[in-house]
Amino acid sequence: MKSEKKIIKKNSSSFLDTLKGIFTNKIVLVSLSITFFLIIFFHFASTITLPGIEVPTNYKEASTSFVGMLNLLAGGGLTRMSLFAVGVGPYITAQIISQLLSSDLIKPLSKLAKAGERGRKKIEILTRIITLPFAVAQSYAVIALILNNNSNASADQMIKIFGHDSLSDMSAIETFSLIGIFSAGTYISIFIGDMITKRGVGNGVTLLILVGIVSSLFSDIQVSFLTIANKIGGFDNSVNILSIVLSCFLYILFFIIVLFIIIFVNDSVRKIPIQQTGQGLITDIDSLPYLPIKVNAAGVIPVIFASSIMTIPGTIAQFLSNGEAKWFITNYLVIDSVSGLITYFFLIFIFVFFYSYIQINPQQLAENFEKSGKFIPGVKMGTNTEKHITKVLTRINWIGAPFLGIVAILPYVISMISGIPSGVALGGTSLIIIVSATIELWNSIKSASTITGYSITRTRIQSKIYESSTTEEVQQLW
Numbered sequence: 001m002k003s004e005k006k007i008i009k010k011n012s013s014s015f016l017d018t019l020k021g022i023f024t025n026k027i028v029l030v031s032l033s034i035t036f037f038l039i040i041f042f043h044f045a046s047t048i049t050l051p052g053i054e055v056p057t058n059y060k061e062a063s064t065s066f067v068g069m070l071n072l073l074a075g076g077g078l079t080r081m082s083l084f085a086v087g088v089g090p091y092i093t094a095q096i097i098s099q100l101l102s103s104d105l106i107k108p109l110s111k112l113a114k115a116g117e118r119g120r121k122k123i124e125i126l127t128r129i130i131t132l133p134f135a136v137a138q139s140y141a142v143i144a145l146i147l148n149n150n151s152n153a154s155a156d157q158m159i160k161i162f163g164h165d166s167l168s169d170m171s172a173i174e175t176f177s178l179i180g181i182f183s184a185g186t187y188i189s190i191f192i193g194d195m196i197t198k199r200g201v202g203n204g205v206t207l208l209i210l211v212g213i214v215s216s217l218f219s220d221i222q223v224s225f226l227t228i229a230n231k232i233g234g235f236d237n238s239v240n241i242l243s244i245v246l247s248c249f250l251y252i253l254f255f256i257i258v259l260f261i262i263i264f265v266n267d268s269v270r271k272i273p274i275q276q277t278g279q280g281l282i283t284d285i286d287s288l289p290y291l292p293i294k295v296n297a298a299g300v301i302p303v304i305f306a307s308s309i310m311t312i313p314g315t316i317a318q319f320l321s322n323g324e325a326k327w328f329i330t331n332y333l334v335i336d337s338v339s340g341l342i343t344y345f346f347l348i349f350i351f352v353f354f355y356s357y358i359q360i361n362p363q364q365l366a367e368n369f370e371k372s373g374k375f376i377p378g379v380k381m382g383t384n385t386e387k388h389i390t391k392v393l394t395r396i397n398w399i400g401a402p403f404l405g406i407v408a409i410l411p412y413v414i415s416m417i418s419g420i421p422s423g424v425a426l427g428g429t430s431l432i433i434i435v436s437a438t439i440e441l442w443n444s445i446k447s448a449s450t451i452t453g454y455s456i457t458r459t460r461i462q463s464k465i466y467e468s469s470t471t472e473e474v475q476q477l478w
Contacts, residue, residue, distance in 0.1 A: 028201075028449045035200030035207070038192050043211050046077035046084045050181065053081045054160040069307055069335065070142065070314075072429065075189070075212035078142065081159065083185040085142055087212075088205050090134035091127070091190050092308040098127045099358065131186065137315060139182035143167065143175065144318035201448050202441040206300060210437040213430045220430075224251070255431070258407065262435045265403055268295040270396050272389070277373040291376075293393060296400045297359055300436035302351035303408050303429050309347055310335050341412055345405040352401035353394070362389035407432055 049055050071078035074087030102109040102123060109126075112119035147167045150158045158165050162174050193204030228251065229244045271290040313333035320326040332339045366386035368374075375381050379388045408429050 025449050028445065031199065031201050031448060032445070035196050035202065038196050038200065038204075039207060039211050042075065042084065042189070042192050042208055043215055046075055046082045046212065047080055048082050049080050050082060050085075050178075052162045055079075055081050056157050056159065069429075070138075070145075070311055072209065072212065072433075073304070073308060073311065075208040077185070077212070079216075081146070081161075083181065084189055086135060086138050086182045086186050088186065088189045088193060088208060089308055089311060090138050090186050091131045091205070092304055093134050093312070094127045094130035096305050096308065097130055098123055099355075103354075103358070128187075128190070131190070132183070135183040135186040136179055137319075138311070139179040139186075140175070141315035141318040142182065143170075143178060145314075148318070202444045203437075206304070206433070206437045207441065209304065210433055213433055217430075258410070259431060259435065262407060262431060263439075265400070266294070266296050266435055266439055269293060270295065270392060272392060273377055274369075274374050275377050277375065288377075291365070291389075293360065293389075293396060294400075295396055296404065296436070297356035297393065297396065298352045298400070299355075299359075299440065300433050301355050302348050302401075303404060303432050305351045305355070306344055306347035306408070307429055310340070310344055335412060336415075341409050344412075345409055348405040348408055349401045352404060353397050356393060356397055356400075357390075360389065360393055362386045362393065365389055404432065 070086075070089065073089035073092065074084055077084030077087055098109075102113040109123065112122050143161065144167050146159050147161065147165065147170075150165045161170065161178065164170050164174075167175075189208060190205075193208055196202065196204030196207055225244075225248050228247050232243050232247065233240050269292040271292055273288045273290050275288065313329045317326050317329040320329075331337060333343065334340045335344050363386050366382060366389065369376075369385055370381045376385055376388060379385055411429075
């Protein structure tokens with residue numbers, strides 16, 4: 001009991017020390033301020049409907065799962081038909097293609113991927129170029145989807161664009177101008193994400209998606225509760241009210257449990273012990289350093305990638321006239337269908353293995369170990385080390401990949417069973433992004449605080465040495 005109390009006190013004190021280090025570090029505070037300002041700006045702009053577009057207030061409740069997924073990737077801008085109605089979705093799709101092509105499929109791109117910072121910048125430029133056709137296609141798909149949904153909507157739920165409620169009524173100039181505006185919004189979203197990544201803290205694109213999810217969280221819970229109430233029979237009598245309260249309580253409790261499970265899996269790691277050759281050799285097993293490989297090594301990226309891929313069939317369907325091809329897509333490739341859910345699960349599964357290997361990079365790790373004189377006990381340096389790390393990573397992914405896939409399809413399964421709209425059902429993709437992005441943001445803040453803290457300490461030491469020593473002594477010291 002005493003040891004447990006000591007651990008709790010140590011953890012609480014270290015947390016308070018971390019907070020103190022963050023709020024006393026001017027550089028970190030400036031980075032946080034930049035991040036906060038850009039996020040607020042993006043969210044505020046996402047709520048402003050573009051001039052010439054009329055959006056009913058109850059539009060989100062009438063939206064489909066495809067619209068909900070597009071809105072998730074847009075950071076919440078689609079439901080209000082704002083400048084960011086398309087958002088970073090096309091950029092994410094372009095990133096998938098760039099990473100696939102640069103993983104030994106095309107040798108020039110593979111060389112660029114291994115060429116360090118210079119190669120990375122060139123691949124990033126290529127990704128921006130690939131983004132354009134996807135942005136144009138998805139912008140048109142959004143316009144067509146929104147206006148086509150008007151045919152099944154009542155007069156008070158219709159979206160009107162430049163006074164028109166159908167795509168055939170719009171002129172070519174109106175259509176092309178709106179496509180240009182939405183495509184420009186995609187590049188502005190990318191720019192804001194880059195500014196957050198470079199000048200702020202955390203991954204900018206992930207944070208923009210997180211903002212849209214968090215901003216709609218309260219309304220999603222409200223719609224879920226109202227749906228449960230309507231299923232039971234309304235608030236007509238005390239029995240119904242008690243049933244509604246109990247059902248809502250169980251609903252929230254279930255997803256709190258899911259939330260804690262996601263947090264537990266995100267924090268779980270497989271420790272690979274590491275030794276140092278020469279005088280750095282450690283004989284005490286308990287003091288051995290280790291290489292931590294997370295159970296969810298790929299983070300939230302596979303879910304975002306899979307969501308982006310799942311929007312492609314629906315986007316293509318908006319370009320097709322009514323026929324067998326469109327019927328097949330809308331019945332078998334949308335995420336609401338059983339086949340669509342299986343496809344979504346399979347995509348997440350594949351992307352976990354693919355992206356975790358890119359993140360960990362066993363080949364690079366093995367080379368770094370060999371250069372620095374480190375090794376894994378019982379494993380030879382070089383190729384054997386690479387194979388061992390790959391083997392451990394593969395085994396872990398057989399736990400992490402199914403877990404991510406099951407949690408991601410959870411709201412759609414609940415929707416099929418309970419009738420609660422999948423776009424507002426708690427959990428799934430939204431919950432994974434909230435947990436993973438929040439943990440990633442916190443780790444980025446701590447990392448920035450530590451790095452800048454060391455930099456400030458070094459500067460202070462240097463200034464004191466310069467004040468108390470001669471120039472020759474300082475040169476000999478450094």
